[in-house]
Amino acid sequence: MSCPGGWAAAVPDPALSVSLRQDSPIPLDVALACAPGELLALVGPSGSGKSTVLRCIAGLHRPAMGRILCGGETWFDDDARIDRPAHRRRVGFVFQNYALFPHMTALENVTAAMQGVSRAERDARGRAILERVHLGGLEERRPAALSGGQQQRVAVARALARDPAVLLLDEPFSAVDRATRKRLYRELAELHGTLGMPVVLVTHDLEEAALLSDRLCILHRGRTLQEGPPLEVMARPASPDVARLIDIRNIFEGRVLEHRETCTLVAWRGHVLEAAPRADVAAGSVVPWCIPASGVLLHRRDRPSRGERENPVAGRVAEFVPLGENASMVVLADGSPDAPLALSVPVHVAHRNAVSVGVEVTVSLLADSIHLMPRI
Amino acid sequence: MDWTALGLSLRLGGATCLVLLPIGIVLGRLLAWGRFRGRGFVEALLTLPLVLPPTVLGYYLLVAFGGSSPAGRLYEAMFGSTLVFTFEGLLAASVLVNLPFAIQPMQRAFEAVPGEVREAAACSGMAPLQVLRRIDLPLAWPGIVTGMVMTFAHTLGEFGVVLMVGGSLPGETKTIAIAIYDRVQAFDEGAAGAMSAFLLASSLAALGITYVLSGRVGRRRA
Structure with a gap:
């Protein structure tokens, strides 16, 4: 047939x-x-x-x-x-x-x-x-x-x-x-x-x-x-435009230093950050990167904890707005207005750590959440 | 009471409504939803009979219908007689004079049908004629009836244009409004009074129906 x-x-x-x-x-x-x-x-x-x-x-x-x-x-x-x-x-x-x-x-x-x-x-x-x-x-x-x-x-x-x-x-x-x-x-x-x-x-x-x-x-x-x-x-x-549209506020630029087995090292404002591995981005190139608010963790101010070694960044609290159970915060990395890091913490955690505007804090940028966005 | 004149007026009103119903629906929809060049000009032209003195309109129609104009000659060549001083001529004049009375209420009613509802009808598989039958007409009918009632009542009362185009031939072009004028001139107060009372009552009834229906359109929209 x-x-x-x-x-x-x-x-x-x-x-x-x-x-x-x-x-x-x-x-x-x-x-x-x-x-x-x-x-x-x-x-x-x-x-x-x-x-x-x-x-x-x-x-x-x-x-x-x-x-x-x-x-x-x-x-x-x-x-x-x-x-x-x-x-x-x-x-x-x-x-x-x-x-x-x-x-x-x-x-x-x-x-x-x-x-x-x-x-x-x-x-x-x-x-x-x-x-x-x-x-x-x-x-x-x-x-x-x-x-x-x-x-x-x-x-x-x-x-x-x-x-x-x-x-x-x-x-x-x-x-x-x-x-x-x-x-x-x-x-x-x-x-x-x-x-x-x-x-x-x-x-x-x-x-x-x-x-x-x-x-x-x-x-x-x-x-x-x-x-x-x-x-x-x-x-x-895929790009800073998309990151902005899906409401990621932490978008910066960094230089790729080298690729390791478990991570890619990125230089940013004098820090060396460990990021999710992206072997496809050439070392030496400057690329935008982003991290969602959920990937920025506030350290306890009274005593150090285990996570502190993961991309620690110190800064000053510039904004602290309690919204229901969670508070939305902006921390200026190294105190610089060019590098505002947005994060969200439960209100009770913020109170226990006595967080308020102007206070010095340290945060961790979770390596797995740091996403490089090479221009295509 | 001049029964011949009343009968003629009713016949003229009915015929005018019959001619204007499809014209009103087509033009009313076009003006409600159509976006085309010269739209404002068309609307102005259709509204003109509302503001133009009836004698001016009647004069131009008389000239246009007459044997010396191209349109008049064409009609004469086709039908063997002119439109002047005939029922057909009167009907043509009546249709033109009543364009705004018929079209405007229909246009407003069609405008009140939400565009999305008509799009939803198309997306439900209804062809344009089905959209007209199942969506537009059921939603806009109060406006359509209003247009017809206004046209009918206005035709009964029209005087100037009818006198200019139709003259006053009994049974052919002598309408009730002209008969009233005739009777007054002849000092026949009784007949003039009876016919005037009839026109007053019919006009009042027409406006009553119109307001009841326009209230209905408003409720539908809410």
């Missing part, structure tokens, strides 16, 4: 693959991919173009150049002059404010997204989907009579009702209160495990992205800066 190669070619690639370029109204230079069943989080500050990327995928915004492939179909290709209208792209889109149809009940909102299905089947499937998002019993309510969290669930149900080739979530948790948000996180994580299509989540909240996603994509001024598993991106930002 047919050769194995021909058979393989006939199976459509269900993944999502996107490349976009435009100069205005928002500059975009984006390339990303998302496998079936994978949740990709697009993270960036407001104005970074992340919502525009989502709108391009859905066909609500037309980029100047690029290609969008999904579910084995070409949705957009400026070379081939393909631009499928939004209603012919099989997407499930959850809008930031849900954009439910205000004149329809919850059930009608869901069944409205089922085209070409018989009335009886629509009804049964709509009820099943609402049941799946824990809205059983609320089928006949209008959106105005539902709480924020319930509206979000209807929006998710409506997005799933079309049996979409890709699920697009645009800041779906920003319009609900904190407690509801936590519950919706759990529900999405649970739902995600049962979905077979690529899921793209747009958010400005890095914690949310790290919590929910399989892969992060950091977007800044319309460009994809780094892509990878959340822990990988958070621990090893």
Whole structure:
């Protein structure tokens, strides 16, 4: 009959693959991919173009150049002059404010997204989907009579009702209160495990992205800066820009001295720091490095302890702000305003050590947390 | 009471509404959501009948419909008669005069439909005509009805343009507003009074319906 190669070619690639370029109204230079069943989080500050990327995928915004492939179909290709209208792209889109149809009940909102299905089947499937998002019993309510969290669930149900080739979530948790948000996180994580299509989540909240996603994509001024598993991106930002975006405040420059078996030695302000090994960075080169606040440890002031030999740095406390159980601190390394080290300590520890602004302290920079970011 | 004139007026009002319903929906949506060059100019042009003296408008229509203008000649070549002093001419004039009354309430109602809701409809797989039927019309219908009611009531009361374009031929172009003027000139106070009372009541009813419906649009949005 047919050769194995021909058979393989006939199976459509269900993944999502996107490349976009435009100069205005928002500059975009984006390339990303998302496998079936994978949740990709697009993270960036407001104005970074992340919502525009989502709108391009859905066909609500037309980029100047690029290609969008999904579910084995070409949705957009400026070379081939393909631009499928939004209603012919099989997407499930959850809008930031849900954009439910205000004149329809919850059930009608869901069944409205089922085209070409018989009335009886629509009804049964709509009820099943609402049941799946824990809205059983609320089928006949209008959106105005539902709480924020319930509206979000209807929006998710409506997005799933079309049996979409890709699920697009645009800041779906920003319009609900904190407690509801936590519950919706759990529900999405649970739902995600049962979905077979690529899921793209747009958010400005890095914690949310790290919590929910399989892969992060950091977007800044319309460009994809780094892509990878959340822990990988958070621990090893590719550049100072990414480090700043993931809220690492301790970014400095140092000179690589030599590579040892267990560490790389870096000269910084007269200190020789042991850093996580990076044999790929040439000795002698000057590179930016960063360390998250969690990698800076405060020494006990009353008696020395074991960890003190690990990259000890002395300095003066310039800022001390208790925020709940933890206090956020800035220590000027060597007393210099050019080298502010941000760290966080439990408030009780700070009190025991009599930490206040102006006090001299020493800290350790954990070698494993010092991350070099060679320019590529 | 001049029943022929009243019947003619009702017929004219109904026909004007029928012609303006699709025009209003198309132009109202276009003006509510369309971004195109010359949009301000189009809006000004459509609002013009509100501020232009009816006699000025009537004069230009008379010239345009007449046998000496290209449009008038074209119509005459196609249908064998001119538009002047006919019901068809009156209808054409009535449609033009009522453009702002029909379009503006519809445009406001369509503007009140959130853009995201329409995008959500497209992302739910609805083709543009389905979006119109299932989203736009159900959400904007109070504005559409308002436009129709205003058009109908205004057509009943229109005087200047009708007199200029239609003359006052009984059964053909003599509407109730003109009949009132006629009766007053003939010192027939009774008939003029009865017809005036009818127009007053119908106008009041139209405005009542309009305000009830616009309150409904406001609630929907909240």
